[in-house]
Amino acid sequence: AQSVTQLDSHVSVSEGTPVLLRCNYSSSYSPSLFWYVQHPNKGLQLLLKYTSAATLVKGINGFEAEFKKSETSFHLTKPSAHMSDAAEYFCVVSDREGLVGGFKTIFGAGTRLFVKA
């Protein structure tokens, strides 16, 4: 069965400093991994996704994530935080339920990013 663990419920950084949001997953097959962002009172928007191509994935707004199978991790990074990055970030795994089953989408608990001026 698949699962997602976001290791930090809150992360606080200063504007202009690097961002690291950590995500570990567990999956039985070949998962697809996503990061979504949710700004206050808004729906979710895709930042980036990994679907078994390049392990370093670049997304929107300067974010990127690296898929590390040996560590079962998919951490999200950004070199320099901006005030507009303050939001909730969700790591997501999507994988088959079995050899003939459909697939399920599992969301992590979310990491709230605070950016200080």
Added chain:
Amino acid sequence: DSGVTQTPKHLITATGQRVTLRCSPRSGDLSVYWYQQSLDQGLQFLIQYYNGEERAKGNILERFSAQQFPDLHSELNLSSLELGDSALYFCASSPSGGSTDTQYFGPGTRLTVL
């Protein structure tokens, strides 16, 4: 704007009642997903439809049901409502319903059960 619309935006009702939430997917998307977001449970996948057929089921209660119509819009029916059903309900759509699809989320329907 993701192109996914949800109505109503807000819904306030009483325990024991039944409500229907509606979702229109992005133009061309065949798959629709429903999620529940609450403070204690986080974002929970409820159910997925693809071209009118149920594709995957998550943590959906028996009191809840959904369907996708021939025009591809979807409705989520919640019955015998309890206080704990108060949450933000999101609909998402994707082109083909596969595990690599990007899901495009609507703005959500906030349900308050009093």
